[in-house]
Amino acid sequence: MRTQLADFIKDTPEGKEAEEIVRRCVHCGFCTATCPTYQLLGDELDGPRGRIYLIKQVLEGFEPTQSTQLHLDRCLTCRACETTCPSGVQYGRLVDIGRGIVEQKVERPRGEQLARSALKHGLTSKLFGPAMRAGQAVRSLLPESLRAKVPERRDAGAWPNRSHARKMLLPLGCVQPSMSPGIDVATARVLDALGIEAVRTAPSCCGAIKHHLNDHAAALLEVKRNVDAWWPHVEAGIEAIVMNASGCGVMVKEYAHLLRHDPAYAAKAQRIVELTRDLAELLPPQADVLMSKLQARSPERVIFHPPCTLQHGQKIRGVVERLLQDLGAEVLPLAESHLCCGSAGTYSVLQPELSKQLRDRKLAALQAAQPDVILSANIGCITHLASAARIPVRHWIEWLGGKLP
Numbered sequence: 124m125r126t127q128l129a130d131f132i133k134d135t136p137e138g139k140e141a142e143e144i145v146r147r148c149v150h151c152g153f154c155t156a157t158c159p160t161y162q163l164l165g166d167e168l169d170g171p172r173g174r175i176y177l178i179k180q181v182l183e184g185f186e187p188t189q190s191t192q193l194h195l196d197r198c199l200t201c202r203a204c205e206t207t208c209p210s211g212v213q214y215g216r217l218v219d220i221g222r223g224i225v226e227q228k229v230e231r232p233r234g235e236q237l238a239r240s241a242l243k244h245g246l247t248s249k250l251f252g253p254a255m256r257a258g259q260a261v262r263s264l265l266p267e268s269l270r271a272k273v274p275e276r277r278d279a280g281a282w283p284n285r286s287h288a289r290k291m292l293l294p295l296g297c298v299q300p301s302m303s304p305g306i307d308v309a310t311a312r313v314l315d316a317l318g319i320e321a322v323r324t325a326p327s328c329c330g331a332i333k334h335h336l337n338d339h340a341a342a343l344l345e346v347k348r349n350v351d352a353w354w355p356h357v358e359a360g361i362e363a364i365v366m367n368a369s370g371c372g373v374m375v376k377e378y379a380h381l382l383r384h385d386p387a388y389a390a391k392a393q394r395i396v397e398l399t400r401d402l403a404e405l406l407p408p409q410a411d412v413l414m415s416k417l418q419a420r421s422p423e424r425v426i427f428h429p430p431c432t433l434q435h436g437q438k439i440r441g442v443v444e445r446l447l448q449d450l451g452a453e454v455l456p457l458a459e460s461h462l463c464c465g466s467a468g469t470y471s472v473l474q475p476e477l478s479k480q481l482r483d484r485k486l487a488a489l490q491a492a493q494p495d496v497i498l499s500a501n502i503g504c505i506t507h508l509a510s511a512a513r514i515p516v517r518h519w520i521e522w523l524g525g526k527l528p
């Protein structure tokens with residue numbers, strides 16, 4: 124697609140990047156077939172090709188409207204379109220740029236501004252943990268809509284206290300430590316069983332929440348804060364930076380791109396990305412050792428929901444399923460596994476109707492297979508699916524951690 128960039132963006136790094144991405148799109152429309160919002164709404168402007176066209180118009184100087192903003196807001200940033208696209212269009216990066224411009228040019232209604240601000244500051248605030256614990260204490264009394272966002276409190280188990288020469292950094296995120304602390308404990312226990320010490324950081328957001336709410340400047344501050352906090356561990360020789368939430372992993376793997384023009388941070392961010400590994404990249408080579416550590420149990424029927432941030436964002440596909448199988452589980456096939464569950468960060472709060480439709484469609488596919496447990500790899504998907512599931516929904520590392528003595 125040829126573009127004539129408007130003066131306001133022509134000579135900026137974002138403009139050049141967006142132009143290069145838009146040029147790659149050949150209008151073929153293959154991506155619409157796998158786009159969840161196009162499938163639900165059937166409107167070209169609620170599919171990737173239509174959104175690319177809207178962004179192209181904005182780049183060329185057409186004034187965006189609230190309707191432009193709505194079509195971009197409805198996008199889940201699931202990036203299924205990137206997986207499908209034969210031309211390598213980096214839609215995720217383009218929509219970030221497009222949304223950033225539209226956010227500056229279109230004023231949101233007051234209610235939306237307040238909701239977005241509350242999410243941006245509330246989810247990443249130090250008060251989130253105490254508020255979550257208070258919500259969990261009175262969970263049964265909460266209205267259904269709120270209860271869906273508050274997972275039941277479960278015993279997290281004990282953090283391993285052995286020290287090992289091999290060390291990996293385990294950055295604690297913003298919401299996971301209070302919503303589901305067992306995920307971090309299980310990660311540390313599995314690493315401990317492999318002779319690796321998980322070095323925790325203080326909880327902090329990876330920047331994804333603010334970034335996807337179009338506050339790119341505030342997100343960048345969080346990114347730099349993390350680089351500063353993690354760098355001493357990098358210098359001390361940690362082997363890897365472990366990600367157990369695929370939504371955070373995909374963001375951290377973008378750090379080098381986000382900081383590429385910052386002379387003080389570019390090289391550090393590049394090194395951090397080189398060290399960053401999702402659990403699905405770290406553990407499969409250790410499958411034999413892990414198998415030897417597991418307690419013998421009767422095989423379980425499990426089904427794995429691959430988060431979009433894992434399969435489309437990080438391009439890690441089929442790996443967890445194979446590992447679970449190697450570890451003795453019966454892994455059931457999942458229909459429409461490429462489709463988003465509707466969680467998508469803050470999307471379930473900001474677009475509740477679409478989000479619910481996608482959740483129910485995903486749960487129907489997952490539960491039709493009649494598994495003993497639904498497994499996934501991202502706290503957002505797990506909480507969202509668990510809010511309406513008839514069977515337990517867990518992180519796969521918790522499932523694995525539960526099999527260690």
Ligand code: SF4
Pocket residue numbers: 147148149150151152153154155171172175204207208209210211212
């Ligand atoms: S599949 Fe790729 S090239 Fe084809 S319309 Fe979609 S984004 Fe453009």
Ligand code: SF4
Pocket residue numbers: 157158159160161169170171174197198199200201202203204205214
């Ligand atoms: S990111 Fe997902 S929702 Fe957005 S256009 Fe692509 S496929 Fe559709």
